[in-house]
Amino acid sequence: MPKLSATAPFIHDGAEVTRSTFGAYCEVGKGARVLNSEFMDYAYCDQYADIANTTLGKFANIAAFTRIGPTDHPYKNASLHHFLYRSSYYWDDAEDDPAFFAARSARRSIIGHDTWIGHGAIIKPEVTIGNGAIVASGAVVTKNVAPYMIVAGVPAVPLRARYPDGIAERMEALAWWDWSHAALKRALADFRALPAEAFLEKYE
Known part of the structure; x- marks a missing residue:
């Protein structure tokens, strides 16, 4: 198991990282793809996560096979195909x-601090997941999620x-x-040992 570093992310074999930045103690899992994104301190993604145009808050926990900020196609044009923009x-x-790619990059997803995005979940572009929120495995999140809310389903709804x-x-x-x-x-x-309220009582 790797020992994480304050100065450089641990990027596992087969991961692809493009135009992205990392804080301290970050990790990118095997086969993951990270594009035009920011990992703040302690954020990580597990294997085969696909993260584009996203800011991950501190201590964000991104499970395997998730998709965050999936890129879109020009569905209002005569064709959807990427020959239009990858000509x-x-x-x-x-x-x-270049205008298409600039517009796509600007549609950022925001994942708050101490969040947990479950296995296989999808977070659409321009969605904000509030601090402390949990997205259940397999959920498809199309709207903002309030801080400390647990959501699940397709489309995701608060539980x-x-x-x-x-x-x-x-x-x-x-x-x-x-x-x-x-x-x-x-x-x-x-x-490790204290429930949230007891932790608060000790450290507030």
């Missing part, structure tokens, strides 16, 4: 369409809040994801 693939004297009333707001105020690496280590035993 250089087909003709020596044709250029690709329940992750915490009882008042706990989410207190967790947001504590913002432990901004703690130093050393402070996280000092609190490790409490992260």
